[in-house]
Amino acid sequence: MKIVYTDVLVIGGGLAGLRAAIAAKRRGHDVHILSLVPPKRSHSVAAQGGMQASIANSIKAAGDNEDLHFHDTVRGSDWGADQNVVRMFVNTSPKAVRQLAAWGVPWNRVRKGEREVFIGGKSAMLTESEAAHGLITVRDFGGTQKWRTCFVSDGTGHSMLYTVSDQVIANSIPVTERVEAMSLIHDGQRCYGAIVRNLVTGELSAWVARATCMATGGFGRIYRVSTNAVINQGMGAAIALETGVATLANMEAIQFHPTAIFPAGILVTEGCRGDGGLLLDAQRHRFMPDYEAEKKELASRDVVSRRMEQHIASGAGVNTRYGDHLWLDITMLGEAHIDKNLREVREICQYFLGIDPVSDLIPVRPAQHYSMGGIRTRPSGESTNLKGLFACGEASCWDMHGFNRLGGNSVAETVVAGMIVGEYIADFCQGTDSDIDISTAQIADFMKREQQAIDSLLASQGTESAPDIMREMQTLMTDQVGIFRSHEQLQEAVEQLQLLRERSKDIGLSYKSPAVNPELVTAYRVPRMLKLALCVAYGALQRTESRGAHYREDYPKRNDRDWLRRTLATWPSSEQSLPNLAYEELDVMSMELPPGWRGYGEKDFIEHPHAASRLAEIERIKQNMPDADRHEIQSALMTYEELLPARYRGRNQRLRDVSE
Amino acid sequence: MNTKAERRQLQIHVLRYNPQDPDSPPRMQTYEIEEADNMTLFMVLTDIGEHQDASLQFDFVCRAGICGSCSMLINGRPGLACRTLTKNLGEKITLAPLPTFELIADLSVNTGKWMRAMSERLETWCHNGDVVDLNKLEPRMEPELAEQIYELERCIECGCCIAACGTAQMKEKFTGAVGLNKIARFRLDPRDHRSDADYYEFIGDDDGIFGCMSLLGCNDLCPKDLPLQTQIAFLRRKMLLTGLKGNSSG
């Protein structure tokens, strides 16, 4: 039996995992990273548009700060987020951008003087100050009061991932590629690492660690139409669920991105609209202002996606044999701008659609894009139920996105969470709680279980095909658990998924090699993906309200009275055909920003009984401190600072602090 | 759009070999598949894997031409399979794994290992001591310079330039266009404090800039259209100068 010991086992080589690994390594711990693919091929590389941080150098960002970023993120989340975590995030994000700049990310910079921009499709002139010249600039993204998204052309994720990945190499952190964590080693209280399969040789090994960090990304591929990479199958969340102890939170909160190219589902960035692009219907009519007078194309993603589908349902879409779509128009931006700032978009259109967005309209329709839910953790990143298990990035739910994440907040989250959770992991490893007191016999048991599961799949005489079940699941999710949801559809989806799960017990393989074998991989992943799909569909069925990206046609209002709570899913026994769902209340009386209208989308919601009194209390607190600055007011309303590692508590300097 | 009757039957010839499987010797295997609208090689191979031959091994991740996982020889030329449209190819399409890299199986090769070794050798990160106060305003950079750095940073480490390189096929340690381009990128970046003399240590020999025979397959086949030809020529001049200086002073 091959056992590898390390202090910190990071599972996942995307931005979140890599950044957490660097943090722990710099604190002197032994760190090892595992990844399905070479880290630079992780899905983080595909992030195009940018990273939100309130650095406020550009004229269109003047006045931006952590408070505005906080408010936008909480509103974006439709009040589902943990406001402490949002505060931790917004304070750290500018530091993360600056650190990445020091490490070599070539952020686009402010150029002094006049420049032409497009706002709502119309040309306007902006004048950037001399003082800001050469500092990091920002573009506009949806759901924000200020321009706040730092970017590197439309290859932001690429630049970030390459830079961070090269820092991992600089820090001599070993990465084992082409391996898959198959299960977590634990005793019901504490996690001790993972059983890992080598995807080339098929060999299993046990990786035993003081701390195990899941940074395995999202699970978009339970859907048929998704912008996600094909490896985003959620195996990290699934094996956490299979411990029976760790919980997954808010799995029904699935984001659909407004502009995936049709029908391939490949993303074109929100930066297209942020930079001034418009959405048009079959009549070339700009329809978003009809629905969203205020934010138009730049309302939050859940709202724009819903309005687009609503508009298509009203018959205004462009019909094709693959279904209906709408148009994204960026022609007004001109070739020079597109070549400089939307270059990947141009390439994608040329290669996959055979069109040139400089002169042609881009066919788009919303597609699954992001998983707000994931492994439930404390603000430290540690699982609420399994000691020594940490999670960060899209795989996790420390809950800064609630029921809808803002564009640009995710790559920001990956790095920020990596910084913060990495510190907590290092703290944990320094304490005696992290001592490895599991016996070799126990480890061998976990190993044996995995080996048996694989052996029996290879020996199975079953008649079901794994790819068929996968496709049926994906189609079901896209058709029935999509943007518009209702009781009948969800009920039906849950039943069908349960049937698929039954069928998955009878999977047989046509290719029986134990080593590199794509069919075997699909065969053992499908049942796990079905569990995640059931968490999503069943969670959505139970949540009889609409919040953020979760929209119920039969319960169209947000209902703070009954549903200002986080869904928690566990799966204690594999005999169960459904997850156990429990709920965690969000405490209105300790919120810095109590629930209200988001400023876009539906105005109607059912109020929480405490919302008004909390609001009044906040007013009182503010009135009692007439001379206080915004930091003092903030601390009086909600204390989050002690949750942040000390090194990230500092105040962020901005241009105006220097020039005043 | 083609009606069904007019659709082409594609013949996909794949060079197969799975070193992990004793029953899988090197051989050509042919699959037939009906062409669909805007069909890419990603769609072709996924379809074959799901419906015809579950043992066929290939690598796709982003399937959008961004991650560099799926490079292979397409009718003998290195390219990204995911964004190759079948309509631009004949009815007979030949696929083979990228040469030079370690073969995993069939169309899957280990570019990751090669690239990490290259990064370790050339130290492809900014050498600057990393002493910044994260709370303070960031150091300035000219907007044009940031854009120029990004221009070179767009490399996706797909390995096409290595597969297209005469030298790389003969010399295992040759840095290749991917590595030389990275040096050009860091050389341009004031945040990297290395000097030409330092870079010379990394690439001033036949495994580096002087190994390039200027055949420029790399430049022609780079999926990201990186200006490899001009960068390599420029770097060679700089390194020649550095080498001369080094020799005269030492």
Ligand SMILES: Cc1cc2nc3c(=O)[nH]c(=O)nc-3n(C[C@H](O)[C@H](O)[C@H](O)COP(=O)(O)OP(=O)(O)OC[C@H]3O[C@@H](n4cnc5c(N)ncnc54)[C@H](O)[C@@H]3O)c2cc1C
């Ligand atoms: C097309 C696209 C564009 C986007 N653009 C933006 C944007 O502009 N701005 C923004 O803020 N966000 C954007 N996002 C979202 C953002 O990119 C992702 O949420 C984020 O990068 C996720 O990073 P991560 O590190 O959590 O996971 P990933 O980058 O997905 O990495 C997951 C890692 O886990 C590994 N892994 C998974 N399972 C296992 C296992 N079982 N064993 C071992 N390893 C495993 C994988 O190999 C991989 O290395 C975009 C997303 C998409 C789909």
